[in-house]
Amino acid sequence: MKYNLAIIGFGGMGSYHYSSILDQLPEIKVAGIYDIREERRAAAKEQGLKAYESLEELEKDQNIDIVLVATPNNFHKELSIRMLRSGKNVVCEKPVTMNAGELEEIIAVMKETGKHFSVHQNRRWDKDFVIMKKIVDDALLGKPYVIESRVQGSKRVLAGWRGYKINGGGMVLDWGIHLLDQIMWMIKSPVVEVHADLFEIYSTEVDDNCRLMIKFENGLSALIEVSTNCFINQPRWHMQCTDGTAVIDGWDCSGKMIELADDRDLGWTDEIVYTEAGPTRTMAPRPRETTKELPLPEVETHWSDFYRNFIAVIEHQAEPIVKVSESLRVMKVIDLLFQSAEEGHSIRCNL
Numbered sequence: 001m002k003y004n005l006a007i008i009g010f011g012g013m014g015s016y017h018y019s020s021i022l023d024q025l026p027e028i029k030v031a032g033i034y035d036i037r038e039e040r041r042a043a044a045k046e047q048g049l050k051a052y053e054s055l056e057e058l059e060k061d062q063n064i065d066i067v068l069v070a071t072p073n074n075f076h077k078e079l080s081i082r083m084l085r086s087g088k089n090v091v092c093e094k095p096v097t098m099n100a101g102e103l104e105e106i107i108a109v110m111k112e113t114g115k116h117f118s119v120h121q122n123r124r125w126d127k128d129f130v131i132m133k134k135i136v137d138d139a140l141l142g143k144p145y146v147i148e149s150r151v152q153g154s155k156r157v158l159a160g161w162r163g164y165k166i167n168g169g170g171m172v173l174d175w176g177i178h179l180l181d182q183i184m185w186m187i188k189s190p191v192v193e194v195h196a197d198l199f200e201i202y203s204t205e206v207d208d209n210c211r212l213m214i215k216f217e218n219g220l221s222a223l224i225e226v227s228t229n230c231f232i233n234q235p236r237w238h239m240q241c242t243d244g245t246a247v248i249d250g251w252d253c254s255g256k257m258i259e260l261a262d263d264r265d266l267g268w269t270d271e272i273v274y275t276e277a278g279p280t281r282t283m284a285p286r287p288r289e290t291t292k293e294l295p296l297p298e299v300e301t302h303w304s305d306f307y308r309n310f311i312a313v314i315e316h317q318a319e320p321i322v323k324v325s326e327s328l329r330v331m332k333v334i335d336l337l338f339q340s341a342e343e344g345h346s347i348r349c350n351l
Contacts (some may be wrong), residue, residue, distance in 0.1 A: 003311060004031040006052070006064045006088075006203055008079055009071035010040040012160070013093055014117070017068055018049075024304040027311060028066070034058050055079075059086035062091040066310070068120075069093060073168030077102040080117065081109045089116040090316055091307075094181075095173045107324055116314055119327045122303055123178040124185060128248045130299045131255075132237050133186045135246050140297065141259060143245030147187075148223045149179045149237055152230035156202055163203060170206030171226040172198065174335060179224045180331050189218035189267070191329075194271035195346040196337040201229045213346075253296065261292040 005021065007014045018030050032050035034057075035041050041051035058067070058084060067083040069076055069092040077097050080179040083090050084106070094257045095337035110117040118181035123129060161167035162174050184191065193215040198207035212224040225234075235255070237248040241330045244329035253312040279313055305321070332351050340347045 001027075003028050003065045003314075004030055004063055005029065005066040005068060006058055006061070006081075007033045007068045007070060008035075008058070009069065009093075010035040010044050012286065014068070014070035017070060018047075020303065021307070024306050025301075028307060031064060032058070032061070037212050044063050044080060049168065055082065056153070059083070061295070062087065064088055065314075066091060069152035073173065074098055074166060077106060080106050084109045084113045084115045087113070087115065091120055091310060091311075093120050095168060095177045095331070095334075096327050097331065098168045100335050103324070103328050103331050107328065109177050110324065116310070116320075117324060118310055118313075118320055118322050119268075119324070120306065120307060121178070121181045121322045121327070123182055124322065125301045125303045125305060126182075127301050128236055128251065128253050129182045129186075130301045131248060131253060132239060132246065133182075134299055135239065135241075135257070136186055138297075140244075141239075141246060142259060143239045144187075144220060144239050146221050146223075146240040147183060147237070148225075148239070149183060150234050150237075151179065151226075151236070152227045152233045154229060155232045156208070156228055158203055158206065158208060158228070165205045170203075170208070171196075171210045171228065172196070172207055172212070172337065175226040176210055176212060176224060176337075177330065177334060179213070179226070180333060183214065183222050183224070184330055184333070185314060185326060187216055187218070187222070188219055189216040189220065191215070191333055191349060191351045192217050193346055194333060194336050194340055196341040198338075198341040207341075217350075228318060244279070244291075245304045248296065256295050257294040257296060258303055259292045259294055260290070262282050262290045 005028050021028050021030055031232045032052055033044045034052040044051045067088045067090050069079045073095050076092050080090050080092050162169040183184045191214055195213040197211040199209040201208050214222040235247050236250050239246045244257055244259040271284055272279050272281055309318055309321045313320045329351055336347050336349055
């Protein structure tokens with residue numbers, strides 16, 4: 001069966017979905033779009049797409065199986081609810097809503113209508129993340145206890161909705177939500193404490209840099225940083241585990257693992273090493289024979305699996321990979337992070 005999909009919001013992400021679906025998903029046909037801007041409707045028509053003149057026209061079209069909501073964030077709740085109530089399954093771009101309460105309203109309508117709803121958390125299929133998740137899942141370096149996840153740039157650009165508070169802009173809701181979703185999906189333990197430092201370096205409305213700290217019940221501590229004003233980038237991922245360390249430098253997934261190979265007493269533990277900063281025992285370098293450098297594990301990942309899974313869920317053949325309960329948990333943590341930043345202290349929780 002071929003599924004008909006319509007896109008609401010034919011801007012950057014809407015156009016990306018269209019071209020990606022066209023290239024990778026023959027089981028889905030993009031049957032039309034709706035955008036409030038006449039020029040975007042005209043651009044769709046030039047590409048051979050039906051352009052609905054109103055939301056009401058789209059709501060009445062019973063040939064549409066799935067609607068993708070790809071508008072600015074403050075419209076996600078209303079549009080998702082309207083499309084669910086019109087009998088359509090819905091995929092919503094992230095951040096799914098402005099806060100957890102809005103998502104709870106969508107979930108209630110999803111249950112009421114019996115239709116399917118999911119959030120496009122596409123970064124779960126990023127190769128760098130899939131590598132780190134494999135290291136954790138397979139315990140390749142033992143048990144992780146510190147994870148640092150960063151996305152850093154220096155362009156100082158908050159494009160479109162990202163620069164406006166009314167639209168749910170800022171780096172927490174743009175990139176922070178992706179990195180939070182990744183770590184909270186990877187680490188199977190409740191979040192027990194959060195702390196946020198938000199910065200407005202050149203923006204006047206929203207955070208353009210953020211530093212988010214998450215503690216889990218199992219003892220793991222995660223640091224998430226997003227910056228648009230960083231001129232010397234740190235690694236994309238740095239993870240400390242009981243039996244080694246893993247690092248991924250950037251989007252190209254260059255990096256390595258250092259594994260503890262031999263921790264026997266080799267008579268070197270009390271050795272004093274003299275450095276330019278003075279003598280040290282604690283930070284003396286470990287002998288090479290006690291560690292082993294390993295390549296990062298090989299992984300396969302395909303973004304199109306998000307939509308293939310969504311179709312399988314519609315057909316009652318699979319459980320959703322991106323569950324609404326997981327998205328709600330992330331939004332609850334984000335609400336607490338904003339509260340932490342406003343009040344200036346850490347917040348205990350059980351999420």
